[in-house]
Amino acid sequence: MLANALIQERMRGFPGRCRAQGLKVTHQRSAIFRALAATDRHPSPEEVYAQVRAELPSISLATVYKVLDLFQRHGFLRRVSTDQQAARYDANLAPHHHLVCDRCGSIQDVPVPPNSDLPAMPAGVDFSVSHTDILFHGLCGACRRAGPRA
Amino acid sequence: MLANALIQERMRGFPGRCRAQGLKVTHQRSAIFRALAATDRHPSPEEVYAQVRAELPSISLATVYKVLDLFQRHGFLRRVSTDQQAARYDANLAPHHHLVCDRCGSIQDVPVPPNSDLPAMPAGVDFSVSHTDILFHGLCGACRRAGPRA
């Protein structure tokens, strides 16, 4: 669980930012955004749904999918690239990388060391980069200690 | 289409490498591996299936899935991390990064500049890294030229 101060920092201005983009502020949207702001575990839509249902028991999974997609298109969230089946979302918009455990599927944040550069694109490639994702694949501490076959 | 020399280079020793790992060499497996060795477009299972069917019309999609997974677990292929729905596979095992077009979904290889280092993991993080994926997201040349809304 994250510090309350960070959660409130992430929630600050949420209604205003929605309205600035022409989005209506509904209970469902606030609850979904709060569920993501309150964790650094990069939940899947199903996990967001489970979390939000505690607060809004009648919300539907379809709404969760629609809102997550909406938030992503408006830059409130990012979708984490992973080769897992289910999508994973991240409300941490500060620059950081990800550690993806290939056994249990957990995703941890890695802060970017202050003086580090992103890898450079070679000159002359016909592509305009909007975001660089860095994923370290391997085994998280718990899975590594669980042994080679657990 | 890739140069024949590169394709043959990638196919070289394929039967021996299978047997060395205790895998039987079937027509289906050879055709699937060749389909991936012959392209740098990182095809999805469905695309591999379409390609291989030209040669083996009776192959099933389930076999394609099983063999792609098998090859990945034995290190013959890598699965590209992307947030697209369908998996994408890559037979290029040389170090390289990927350009992922967020509009059309195409994936291009980027050679790693010779003197570049991978981003470092901060010390003290409890995670053992086996592979680092670097994904540049953005728009490919064709999509960018197609305009902001195409």
Next chain:
DNA sequence: GTGGCTGCAAAGCTTTTGCATGTTC
């Protein structure tokens, strides 16, 4: 009041599974 949002249910796409048959070694 109106346009946009939600909930529901159905459908769509991707992937996995169980099992009988066929193939490699």
Next chain:
DNA sequence: GAACATGCAAAAGCTTTGCAGCCAC
């Protein structure tokens, strides 16, 4: 011949869609 691989069909995820009713503005 034994062990393993394939093909089929069914099922299991995950995600999207269409639409009637509801809600924020």
